[in-house]
Amino acid sequence: xxxxxxxxxxxxxxxxxxxxxxxxxxxxxxxxxxVTLVDRHNxxxxxxxxxxxxxxxxSPANIATPLRSIFRRQTNCEVLLAQVNDFDLDGKRLILADxxxxxxxxxxxxxxxxxYFGHEEWASLAPGLKxxxxxxxxxxxxxxxFEAAEREQDPKIRKQMMTFVVVGxxxxxxxxxxxxxxxxxxxIRNDFRHIHPEDARIIIxxxxxxxxxxxxxxxxxxAAEKIRSLGIEIHTKTRVTNITKDQVHLLSxxxxxxxxxxxxxxxxxxxxxxxxxxxxxxxxxxxxxAGRIGVTNRMHVQGHEDIFVIGDLADCTDGKGVRMxxxxxxxxxxxxxxxKQITSMLSGTNxxxxxxxxxxxxxxxxxxxxxxxxxGKHVRIGFxxxxxxxxxxxxxxxxxxxxxxxxxxxxxxxxxxxxxxxIITGEDRVILIHDTPSTDDSRRAVDPTEEESESQPPS
Amino acid sequence: xxxxxxxxxxxxxxxxxxxxxxxxxxxxxxxxxxVTLVDRHNxxxxxxxxxxxxxxxxSPANIATPLRSIFRRQTNCEVLLAQVNDFDLDGKRLILADxxxxxxxxxxxxxxxxxYFGHEEWASLAPGLKxxxxxxxxxxxxxxxFEAAEREQDPKIRKQMMTFVVVGxxxxxxxxxxxxxxxxxxxIRNDFRHIHPEDARIIIxxxxxxxxxxxxxxxxxxAAEKIRSLGIEIHTKTRVTNITKDQVHLLSxxxxxxxxxxxxxxxxxxxxxxxxxxxxxxxxxxxxxAGRIGVTNRMHVQGHEDIFVIGDLADCTDGKGVRMxxxxxxxxxxxxxxxKQITSMLSGTNxxxxxxxxxxxxxxxxxxxxxxxxxGKHVRIGFxxxxxxxxxxxxxxxxxxxxxxxxxxxxxxxxxxxxxxxIITGEDRVILIHDTPSTDDSRRAVDPTEEESESQPPS
Numbered sequence: 001x002x003x004x005x006x007x008x009x010x011x012x013x014x015x016x017x018x019x020x021x022x023x024x025x026x027x028x029x030x031x032x033x034x035v036t037l038v039d040r041h042n043x044x045x046x047x048x049x050x051x052x053x054x055x056x057x058x059s060p061a062n063i064a065t066p067l068r069s070i071f072r073r074q075t076n077c078e079v080l081l082a083q084v085n086d087f088d089l090d091g092k093r094l095i096l097a098d099x100x101x102x103x104x105x106x107x108x109x110x111x112x113x114x115x116y117f118g119h120e121e122w123a124s125l126a127p128g129l130k131x132x133x134x135x136x137x138x139x140x141x142x143x144x145x146f147e148a149a150e151r152e153q154d155p156k157i158r159k160q161m162m163t164f165v166v167v168g169x170x171x172x173x174x175x176x177x178x179x180x181x182x183x184x185x186x187x188i189r190n191d192f193r194h195i196h197p198e199d200a201r202i203i204i205x206x207x208x209x210x211x212x213x214x215x216x217x218x219x220x221x222x223a224a225e226k227i228r229s230l231g232i233e234i235h236t237k238t239r240v241t242n243i244t245k246d247q248v249h250l251l252s253x254x255x256x257x258x259x260x261x262x263x264x265x266x267x268x269x270x271x272x273x274x275x276x277x278x279x280x281x282x283x284x285x286x287x288x289x290a291g292r293i294g295v296t297n298r299m300h301v302q303g304h305e306d307i308f309v310i311g312d313l314a315d316c317t318d319g320k321g322v323r324m325x326x327x328x329x330x331x332x333x334x335x336x337x338x339x340k341q342i343t344s345m346l347s348g349t350n351x352x353x354x355x356x357x358x359x360x361x362x363x364x365x366x367x368x369x370x371x372x373x374x375x376g377k378h379v380r381i382g383f384x385x386x387x388x389x390x391x392x393x394x395x396x397x398x399x400x401x402x403x404x405x406x407x408x409x410x411x412x413x414x415x416x417x418x419x420x421x422x423i424i425t426g427e428d429r430v431i432l433i434h435d436t437p438s439t440d441d442s443r444r445a446v447d448p449t450e451e452e453s454e455s456q457p458p459s
Numbered sequence: 460x461x462x463x464x465x466x467x468x469x470x471x472x473x474x475x476x477x478x479x480x481x482x483x484x485x486x487x488x489x490x491x492x493x494v495t496l497v498d499r500h501n502x503x504x505x506x507x508x509x510x511x512x513x514x515x516x517x518s519p520a521n522i523a524t525p526l527r528s529i530f531r532r533q534t535n536c537e538v539l540l541a542q543v544n545d546f547d548l549d550g551k552r553l554i555l556a557d558x559x560x561x562x563x564x565x566x567x568x569x570x571x572x573x574x575y576f577g578h579e580e581w582a583s584l585a586p587g588l589k590x591x592x593x594x595x596x597x598x599x600x601x602x603x604x605f606e607a608a609e610r611e612q613d614p615k616i617r618k619q620m621m622t623f624v625v626v627g628x629x630x631x632x633x634x635x636x637x638x639x640x641x642x643x644x645x646x647i648r649n650d651f652r653h654i655h656p657e658d659a660r661i662i663i664x665x666x667x668x669x670x671x672x673x674x675x676x677x678x679x680x681x682a683a684e685k686i687r688s689l690g691i692e693i694h695t696k697t698r699v700t701n702i703t704k705d706q707v708h709l710l711s712x713x714x715x716x717x718x719x720x721x722x723x724x725x726x727x728x729x730x731x732x733x734x735x736x737x738x739x740x741x742x743x744x745x746x747x748x749a750g751r752i753g754v755t756n757r758m759h760v761q762g763h764e765d766i767f768v769i770g771d772l773a774d775c776t777d778g779k780g781v782r783m784x785x786x787x788x789x790x791x792x793x794x795x796x797x798x799k800q801i802t803s804m805l806s807g808t809n810x811x812x813x814x815x816x817x818x819x820x821x822x823x824x825x826x827x828x829x830x831x832x833x834x835g836k837h838v839r840i841g842f843x844x845x846x847x848x849x850x851x852x853x854x855x856x857x858x859x860x861x862x863x864x865x866x867x868x869x870x871x872x873x874x875x876x877x878x879x880x881x882i883i884t885g886e887d888r889v890i891l892i893h894d895t896p897s898t899d900d901s902r903r904a905v906d907p908t909e910e911e912s913e914s915q916p917p918s
C-alpha cells in the first residue's frame with residue numbers, strides 16, 4: 001500500500017522522531033512543504049532522563065510525549081507510525097514494513113542503538129539503555145535482584161545478587177550508577193528483612209583513564225571523588241573481556257579480575273541504527289566503525305543533495321572542522337540547519353554555508369543533587385551545577401505538563417528519598433533466582449499477554 | 460528451598476497483596492504474630508483506577524504502590540515476591556514455584572481473573588482488565604486502532620477499526636466506554652489528518668436489562684441517558700455469541716446482529732483465581748460456578764479453622780444473610796475481620812461473632828466528570844457525585860504522593876482534555892493492520908526484550 005500524500009508541494013519525509021527529526025519538522029512549519037515524520041513509536045522520547053525510568057524515579061509516560069500532540073497544530077506535518085525497512089533511491093521512496101512512501105527530500109534521523117563491540121552475545125546479559133523497553137527491563141532487573149537477594153541463603157550468591165556492574169563511565173553510566181547508589185542507600189534501605197540494601201556493591205568499569213572523559217582532567221578527578229563518596233567503585237583503564245550470567249571478567253594493567261554479579265548494565269558504546277547501513281548501501285557510501293554515515297558539512301550524503309543524515313547516525317565534521325559528538329544539542333542544531341537548507345533549496349536560493357555547531361556546554365548528573373556542568377571554559381561541579389542541569393532539562397521537555405509533573409516527582413523524591421515508580425512489570429509469573437544457578441531466560445521479560453491468553457489465567 | 464521464618468510466634472501467611480490481603484496484614488500489626496504477605500507482584504494495585512491506565516490518563520506507577528514501602532515500618536510483616544502453586548495442608552505449607560513456606564494460619568486473598576464463560580478462545584481477542592499488563596495492553600490496542608485507521612483507505616475497514624465494543628455494562632465497562640468517548644471526542648480530536656476520531660463508534664453490550672444493574676432502576680435509566688449523551692450506544696438484553704478478529708456477533712430479542720470491530724474489551728465476568736480450585740481440592744470442598752470457594756460466615760473454609768478465604772475468591776454470606784458482592788469494601792472489611800479473628804484465636808478467646816458487612820455505598824464514574832453514587836437509600840448522579848467519587852478514591856490510594864500526583868494529573872486532564880500517558884508500549888516493531896486482514900498476533904504484544912536481544916537491534 002502506498003501512503004497517500006498531497007502532491008502539490010514538495011514532500012519532505014523525516015525518519016525518526018528524536019531530537020533531530022523533531023527539530024527538522026518543527027522548523028519546516030512555515031515552509032511550503034508537506035512534512036511526514038515517520039517513527040516506529042508514537043512518542044518522542046526524552047532520552048537524557050531515560051536513566052530515571054530505569055531506576056524507578058519517573059514513569060515512562062513522564063518522558064515520552066505523543067508525537068501527534070506535538071504536531072497537532074502544525075498542519076503541514078503528518079505523523080506516520082511505521083517501520084522503515086529500506087530505501088529505493090531511484091523511485092525516491094521508502095520501503096516500509098507494510099507499504100511504501102514517496103519523498104522529494106529525505107531526512108534520516110534514525111539515531112543509534114547499543115554497540116557491544118562485536119560481542120552481540122552480551123546483549124541479553126548486559127542490557128543497554130536506549131528505549132523505554134530497555135528502561136523498564138533494566139528497572140525490572142535491578143529491583144528483582146534485591147528481591148532475589150532477600151530470599152537467598154548462600155552468602156556468596158547473595159553478594160553476587162547485590163553487585164551491580166555498570167560498563168561505561170560516560171554520562172549515562174555515571175547517572176545509572178549514581179541512581180543505583182541512591183536506591184540502595186536511601187530508597188529501599190528499610191524495605192527488606194534479611195538483607196541490607198546499602199551493602200550493595202556498585203561498580204563502574206571504564207576503558208579510558210577517567211570517567212566522564214570528555215570533561216577537563218581536573219573536573220574528571222573531582223567528579224570521580226564525588227562518585228566514590230556515593231560508595232561507588234570506579235575501575236578505569238579497565239576493559240570487559242567476558243560477561244556470563246553470574247560473572248563479569250575485567251582486564252586492566254594489573255591483570256585479570258573476575259567479579260561475581262548477576263546485573264550488568266551496558267552504557268559503553270553506541271552504533272548507528274541498522275537503517276544506516278541500508279542507506280549507505282543504497283547511496284554507494286561506507287559507514288564508519290560506529291555504523292554512522294559520512295555526510296558533507298552541509299549534512300547531506302555525498303552525491304545525494306536530497307538525502308540528509310543528522311544526529312547520532314551522522315558522521316559529520318562541521319564548518320569549523322570539529323568532529324561532531326553524538327549529543328542532543330548537535331542533533332537539534334543539525335535539524336534546524338537542515339530545515340533551513342531545504343527551505344532555501346526549494347526557493348531556488350541554494351545556501352552553501354556549512355553547518356556550524358554552537359557548543360553551549362555539556363552537563364551530567366552524579367547521583368543525588370550533584371552535577372558537572374561545562375560551558376565553554378567555565379566548569380562547575382556540585383549542587384548549583386545540579387540545579388542548572390535540572391532547569392535546562394525541564395525547559396527542554398516538550399510538553400508543559402510533563403515539566404510540572406517531573407518537577408513535582410523530583411521534588412518529592414528529593415525530600416523523601418522515595419522513588420514511586422519502582423514497580424516491577426513485564427512478567428506475570430515471578431520465578432526468583434536462588435540456590436540453583438540462574439538461567440539467562442529467568443532474567444528476561446516474558447510476554448505476559450502471550451502467557452495469560454494461551455495458558456491458564458494468572459492466579 | 461524452604462523460606463526462613465522465625466518460629467517463636469505463630470506465623471500468618473497471607474496470599475495476595477490486594478485490598479483484602481493488605482488490610483489483613485495491616486490489622487495484624489499489633490498482634491504477636493509473624494506475618495508473611497506473598498504476592499506475584501511487588502506492588503499493591505489500586506484496581507478501581509485501572510481503567511485510567513488502560514485509557515492513557517494515568518501511568519501504571521500512579522496506581523501501584525510497592526508492597527515493601529507499605530510495610531516498611533511494620534516490623535512483624537515480611538513481603539515475599541513469589542508465586543504460590545499449591546497447598547500442602549498436612550504439612551501446613553504452601554508450595555511455591557521455587558520453594559515452600561510453612562504457615563500456622565493461612566489467609567487466601569488471591570482475587571479473581573476474567574471469565575469468558577467457557578469461551579477461553581475469546582481471551583486474546585477481547586482482553587479483560589485485571590492487571591497492569593492488561594491495562595497497558597488495552598491502551599496499546601486502543602491507540603493502535605486509531606493509528607491503523609489513519610492509514611487505512613478502505614472506508615469499511617476504517618470504520619471497523621474505529622468501532623470499539625465493550626462487553627459488560629457494569630462499572631468497569633461503563634468507565635472504559637466513557638473514557639474511550641473522551642479520548643475520541645476530545646483528547647485526540649485534532650491529532651489525525653485522515654480520520655475524525657470523534658466519528659469513533661463506542662458500544663456497550665450488556666446481557667441484563669440495564670447498565671449498572673445493581674443500582675435502583677430509575678438511577679440506571681438516568682445513567683443510561685448520560686452515557687448515551689456521550690455518544691455511546693448501549694445494547695441491553697444482548698449477549699455476545701461469537702468474537703472474531705474483526706467481528707463481534709450479538710444476540711438479542713430482535714435477533715442476531717454482527718458488528719465489524721477490531722477492538723473488543725471484556726468487562727463482563729470474573730472468575731476466582733485458579734488457586735481457588737487448588738485450595739478447594741486440598742480442603743475437599745467445591746468451588747461455585749464463578750470459581751469461588753464457599754466459606755462460613757466466619758470467613759474460614761468449613762472444617763479448616765486455620766484457613767481463611769476473603770475478597771473476590773470467597774463465596775460468602777455474612778451474618779445478616781446477605782450474599783457478598785466482589786467489591787473492594789467487602790474485601791477490606793473481611794480483611795479487618797479476619798485479622799481480629801486470628802488475634803482472638805491466638806489469645807485463646809475464640810470469637811464466634813460472624814462477619815457483618817457494613818455497606819457504605821457504591822459509586823461509578825460515567826465519562827468526564829459525571830458519576831453515580833449510592834449511599835443507603837440516597838442516590839446521586841452527575842458532577843457532585845463525581846467529586847465524591849474523586850475524594851473517596853484519592854483518600855483510598857495508599858501512598859500519599861500518588862494522591863497528589865493523580866490529583867494533579869486529573870486536574871490537568873480535566874482542564875485540557877489531555878491524557879499524557881497515551882504512549883504505545885510493549886512492542887518494538889510496529890506492524891499496522893491494513894489492506895490484508897489482520898492476524899490475531901499482530902494485535903498482541905510481543906516481548907521486546909526477546910526481539911531486541913535475539914534478532915537485529917532496533918533501527
